[in-house]
Amino acid sequence: MVRAVERAGAQVELTGDFQTALDADGLVVPGVGAFEACMQGLRAIKGERIIGRRLAGGRPVLGICVGMQVLFERGVEHGVETEGCDEWPGLVERLQAPVVPHMGWNTVDAPESTALFNGIEGERFYFVHSYGVRDWTLQTNDRTRAPLVTWAEHGGDRFVAAVENGPLCATQFHPEKSGDAGAALLRNWIGTL
Template sequence: MVILDYGSGNLRSAERALRRVGAEVEVTADWQAALDCDGLVVPGVGAFAAVMSGLLGVRGDRIIGKRLAGNRPVLGICVGMQVLFERGIEHGVQTEGCGEWPGTVDRLAAEIVPHMGWNTVRAPEGSVLFDGIGEQTRFYFVHSYAARTWELEVYPPFPQPKVTWADHGGEFVAAVENGPLSATQFHPEKSGDAGAELLRNWLGSLA
């Protein structure tokens, strides 16, 4: 298991959370290690543009793309999820994302931002990430921006992505399971036992 080190904060809390659920974890920007590992975690905090700049600096966008082309699992967390979309808009400035999913990350339509604290989510039937996790379970969010629509269209025989939603001044995407690519807008590493269970579910899906 590799946590991609591209200069974003929060790496050590993600490392501790993964170790807690039994993962062997390496925090590194090494190209080959990131390509070869069983699972790659891309955390992220702060601004969309800064996270993308850091990712590009270690060729993280290419690492993610090559892993997904080979059906190798990737998990994005918080801004590490946001940069998987085509673009982000912050303070009127548009930044190109990794483009793994169509759509735009923009400011939440809420009176109070950032959205900071515990919130429930609405997971779809058959979710692997939320398997065994109750509907009223709360996860920890801290963000002002999110994807507020889901634009990817998938046609048979390919399976539909499983999209989880939450609400803060309107709906936004809280998690996605799309083949080998999974992501959460909330911080599982800061979500206590619920977050640990979700990470355990993700690890179990790597086998």
């Protein structure tokens, strides 16, 4: 992930230090493995507090794969329910497709006025996951700007592929494994910093 963000034009520092992560121009929250393990790792370095404080100050955060999933209210994997960072309401649950995991290239359905997918709306991105957010539950009642939600489908099951919500953005797919399209998406995000 570090090299992909560097190739996209950013100076990168890999850190678990609270203040360094808080002060960075942008923070990437990667995630590999299970929801519960990712949350344990985040909590060990007070990562959920870093994310919350950054967002309260309008400071950009980008979650990737399980790093996106933990931004939701909770996740259920292998019968274990785990509290997430609760930046968005919603449940991360097992995909309901004939073949899981969803592994490989897939297109996404990005909304109009997307910044992340600007210029790459029709491209394919690389997914590796068995769990996702299958139902978007956040209601803004027109009091605040609604997040832009990008969807994808696997085996007839629709799930959230990306979210753009002010300073908080996230992708279920791996931009660092998505070739030129993923590099363009990272450049688009870096351009918002």
